[in-house]
Amino acid sequence: MKVTELARALNTTPDTVRYYTKIGLVTALKSVNNGYKVYNKQAQQRLKFILSARQLDFSVAEISSILVESDKGHAACPLVRKTIEYHLAQTEKQFQAALRLREKLSRAINDWQDKPDKAPTGHMICHLIEGESEGESEGDAQQGENNE
Amino acid sequence: MKVTELARALNTTPDTVRYYTKIGLVTALKSVNNGYKVYNKQAQQRLKFILSARQLDFSVAEISSILVESDKGHAACPLVRKTIEYHLAQTEKQFQAALRLREKLSRAINDWQDKPDKAPTGHMICHLIEGESEGESEGDAQQGENNE
């Protein structure tokens, strides 16, 4: 099967298939007649694995490592387990980050509800944002006038 | 003040300051002696605004629009409000996505707890991942053997 056929078979895009082919995660033969890439069952298998792993948010580099391991004939499962644990931790962080951001945004919207719009004053661009100086900044600016 | 001083004053990196300078969000004068970039109070003000907005996850492009509006002397606040509402919606999505992914990963880990590691069999790379065929795929593959 050729690029688009393979892509459709696994519900992805031709560009994706080409990309994985280019970086060597899946291999294709070249048709002698026309130079088109030709994929076999094994390539489809591999691509399916890749796509499944991507669904778990594995990076292409991680998937690559796993495939290399597997290609050496070793069990890839330990690496897969390790990777997925790592991603669970990462996801937890993202989750918490999204939570904090949501909180922050909601709070801003609420706080601003009653505040009017103001034209920029030259020393302030938008008082809504600049009003809030809840800094994560722990290095407070010290400013010596330094006209050179 | 010069790049690194400004960066430190606002608790960011010199590279970040240079970046915003390069794309024109903040402006710097060039010292006549040595060509070093020199920033004034207004630049610091602007950078502070930019960093605050970035904390709210505003994109640089969005911030740019806001600054342009403000530079025209218009009130930027409506745009800021609109942008932040947009981001709240986005964050909600990310939040849900992280939630789903966390669920998926946790479930995978649990499901695999008792399963052994297996060497790749030639038709399967890692049974842990390939075992799960819970497809979002709605186009089931139909495969005609197509030896060219």
Added chain:
DNA sequence: ACTTGACCTGTGCCTAAGACATAGGTGTAA
């Protein structure tokens, strides 16, 4: 036979927001 349209090819540029490297100029204290 010819054309049309849908497919394919390779190549290369684009994304976001900086981080990092490199080569060379500058400033200051020992």
Added chain:
DNA sequence: TTACACCTATGTCTTAGGCACAGGTCAAGT
């Protein structure tokens, strides 16, 4: 003077493909 810390500009790298382009290929319709 020299060492060291700082500065400059420029360019390359990052993710996982998306998109555009110029041209070759194939099946069907005219």
